[in-house]
Amino acid sequence: MxxxxxxxxxxxxxxxxxxxxxxxxxxxxxxxxxxxxxxxxxxxxxxxxxxxxxxxxxxxxxxxxxxxGFIEAHLHVNAQTCRGYFRGDASRGATGGPNYADWKAALDPEDEAAATRLAAVELLRHGFTCFVEPGSAFEPDAVVEAAGAVGIRCSVADPYLWDDTAIMQVIGGLASDALFARVPPTRERCLSALGGQLFRNRDEDGIAHGHVALYGEGTASDELMRAAKALADREGVILNTHLGFDAGVVTAMERALGQSRFAHLAGLGVVGPNTTFVHMNILRDDEVGIVQETGPSIVWCPQAYVSRGLPLIAPTRLPALKRAGVAVALGTDSARQSSLGDAMFLAVQLSAEAGAGLAAEDVIEMLTLHGARAAGLDHMLGRLxxxxxxxxxxxxxxxxxxxxxxxxxxxxxxxxxxxxxxxxxxxxxxxxxxxxPTKVDEMSVIDAAQRSARSVAGRLGLPPPGRWPRITAS
Ligand SMILES: [Zn+2]
The missing domain is CATH 2.30.40.10 (Urease, subunit C, domain 1)
Known part of the structure; x- marks a missing residue:
């Protein structure tokens, strides 16, 4: 009018x-x-x-x-620049040298910022307006500043809160002495760091948010889990944590606990609607009922699910749970060999293989309404x-x-x-x-990412990646 x-x-x-x-x-x-x-x-x-x-x-x-705007519910954003050096298998470096965890441990704040700017522009191009960084950035300030420079919304958490990392030896590539030295797996450090990013929520109109995250996947003691959940309850935010990524880890946890890790956590009283579990690639029969009773959000990362070789040995149950009313969001995990937008395509194809085909409409709900819930931002995001x-x-x-x-x-x-x-x-x-992008120059973003990647590789002594030799003009 x-x-x-x-x-x-x-x-x-x-x-x-x-x-x-x-x-x-x-x-x-x-x-x-x-x-x-x-x-x-x-x-x-x-x-x-x-x-x-x-x-x-x-x-x-x-x-x-x-x-x-779609919501990327799980992105290790600072890993965006290791593409090529580390491909699908997180457990090996390009030449059997430093592993993926060593790469992560070598990042300085400018590296994290360069990776974040690269990811942020890529996200916008694929229709995402928000990402959740699940507590794997050493300098959340660098991530928030870089995301803000591009203009994308994010939620961050304190880096690597874990106090029992024995289970990580099951996936060698995710364990690293350098990483443990940088973010020591001690309860004291974790309990004092918990909640360190929640100050960002005081700016109710802003685009940077904070949540509580534990690295998870069996690396948190019961005491740390309880403290994190109590804090999330008190502050009205989510508790975000990995669970059920890898079959070997799942089995090892079951052996140690005499029941599934998820059942154990439910017994502790730390599972509820404000708890977000990432992966859940393997779900036992008894766990399905617990999910439906306790109502957590789940973030499915289809590329990560494929990367563990799981589709044939443990067909995902998440599409069926989504169709039964459980909040299942989508994430990328780390975009080493996919783009930030491939998860939606993979979700349709892999769910069909698992016998519970998701419709496109289901997937859009996962990217919007469920993504917002998994991020703890459903009061402001996910709908127009x-x-x-x-x-x-x-x-x-x-x-x-x-x-x-x-x-x-x-x-x-x-x-x-x-x-x-x-x-x-x-x-x-x-x-x-x-x-x-209107706020940054794309070529500058790409150039800075390339400089950063080469610098990190140089510090780690990684040779150029790929199977084919490189010839340079003299
Ligand atoms: Zn992850």
Whole structure:
């Protein structure tokens, strides 16, 4: 509406194929979103009388898909630059030398920032507006600052809280003397560090958040688990932790505890709706019932699931749980040999193999509503509705992979899941336009990531990766 009575907002997006993710899940053909400040002010269908809104910045989506920003619910963001040096198998270096954990231990704050900027731009291009860094960045300040420089939302936690790392010897590549020296596995350190990132939540309008995370996968004592859960309860945030990544670790934990680790944690009283478990690649029959009774979020990382060789020996039960009403989000884990957007495609394909095929609509729920819940941010993210944060994505109208777009959800998840975002808003700010970040220069981001990767490899003495020889012009 451009006549009298129109309300004024800051940004008005019109002519959208809009997926607001409302309770009824309608797709609005000819939909609009009005943005005021950092919030969504209104969402609806544009009628003959217009939208009822005017704005100094009006964006005609030309019928493109518009959706709430996807949430990457588990990303070791500082590992983004080790691509090539460490491929699918976390347990080996490129030449049998330093392992993946040694790489992580060698990162300085500028390395973590360079990796984060690379990941952040990649996320925006794939339609993600938020990522959860699960307590594996040594300098959360560096991650938050780099994410803010690109303009993406994130939630961070204190680095490597673990006080019993014996189980890690089962996966040699994740254990490293250098890593243990940098973040000692002592209860004193962990108990004093717990909650160190929660101050970020005081800025209720910001894009940096804090949560409680323990590394998990059997590396936390009962005392540390209880302390972390009590803190998460008190502060109204999630407790995020790994569990059930690898079959060998799962079996070792069962042997040690006489029951599954998850059943043990439930018995401790540290499992609830504000607990987020990452992986759960292996779930025993008794654990399925506990999940349904206690209501945690689960983050499935399909690439990590494949990387452990699990599809044939332990078909995932998470798609069936999702379809039964459990909150299952999606994550990448570390993007060593996939892009930040491949999880949605893999989820469809791998769930079909497991006999509980996920529909594209299921996957979009996992990326939005369930992702927000897994991050503990479902009161502000995951939907486009008045009062929610204006984190949204306008996909490219001229992208071939998004054609013919007769079925927007299916098209987006199964074919157009690549870097097909055109315009991205985070917290009401335009951070990507025409497929390019607005706040940083892409080439500078790439160059800094390359410099960092070479520098880390040099410090570790890693030769150039890959099987083929390299010839340089003289
Ligand atoms: Zn992880």
């Amino acid at each position: 451009r006549g009298d009575g129109a309300r004024r907002c800051d940004i008005l997006i019109r002519n959208a194929t809009l997926l607001p993710m409302a309770e009824t899940r309608e797709i609005l053909l000819g939909g609009f979103v009005a943005v005021s400040g950092h919030l969504v002010a209104d969402v609806g269908l544009e009628g003959d009388a217009g939208t009822g809104w005017t704005a100094p910045c009006e964006i005609d989506a030309q019928g493109a898909i518009v959706h709430p 509705a008045p009062g929610f944060r204006a984190d949204l994505v306008i996909r490219g109208r001229g992208v071939i992979e998004l054609g013919p777009c007769i079925d927007p959800a299916h098209q987006l998840v199964t074919v157009g899941h690549g870097p097909t975002a055109d315009t991205v808003l985070v917290n009401g700010r335009i951070v990507m336009r025409g497929g390019r």
